Each structure stands twice: as C-alpha cells, then as structure tokens.
Amino acid sequence: MPATPTGRTADDARTAAAAGPVPCRVVVCRDCCCGSPKVSGVDHAAQTARLRAQVPVRVSACLDVCEHANVIVVQPSAEGRAAGARPVWLGLVNDPDATEDIAAWVRAGGPGVAPCPDILALYAITPPRRRPAS
DSSP states (O other): OOBOTTSOBHHHHHHHHHTOSOOOEEEEEOSSSTTSTTSTTOOHHHHHHHHHHHSOEEEESOOSOGGGOSOEEEEOOHHHHHTTOOOEEEOOOOSHHHHHHHHHHHHHTOTTTSOOOHHHHTTBOOOGGGSOOO
8 A cells, every 4th residue: 555645554544543532642851850860859760650651651852941840741632732722831740749630631631621730730831932032
C-alpha cells in the first residue's frame, strides 16, 4: 500500500482510528534542573513512574523554564484540541499530591475536556515562547 506524504499508509490511518481517540498526554521535563538533585527532596523517578502508570508520558530534555523545576506539560487530547484547548504548563510540581492531581485531571480528559482543578491552577506557568519580550 503506498505511503502518504507523512509516511503513513491508509492501513496505518485505519489502525490508528480503530485504536480510539488520541488521549491527553503528559510531557515531563527531565534534564539539567528538572528531575535532578538540584530539586532536592523529590523522588523524580517515582514521580515519572507514577504518572506513567496512570497516563501517557513522554520525557523531554530541557524545556527552558529551569526556574520552575520540576516542569510538567499537559497536552490536550484530540477532543480537547478540537474544543480549542492548548497545552497547560505546570511548574514547581514537587509534591506527590500535585502529581496525583495531574494524573486525575488527565484521566478525566484534561485541557478542553475537564476543567483544570483549582489547585493545579496555582502551578500554571507561562511557556517560554509566550513570554513577552524584554
């Protein structure tokens, strides 16, 4: 079967559609500051493992917001994107309860599908590309 310009075949597209909707995902920064001994008192491996046990997780290199380590980005599902949702950046996620709140929100649908819990709004940060120029 011929591939599309993206390199996917029609069979690939049918398989993806049969697998169901694209879920909400989490990106966990783990580089120079996030996930390192620079942020003491946090079991970084346990945080990542706990999220992975609950939701789809991708580990990223530095997201360039080191002053907010540990940084977690909640990306909306396909349904959330269709509703106009954008990724939600959360900083200083250094508490196991916050990790649980993130996992629960993502399981509920995440940005654009489920309202952000008030407690997580306290962790919201502005991503680097959206910061005003100095």
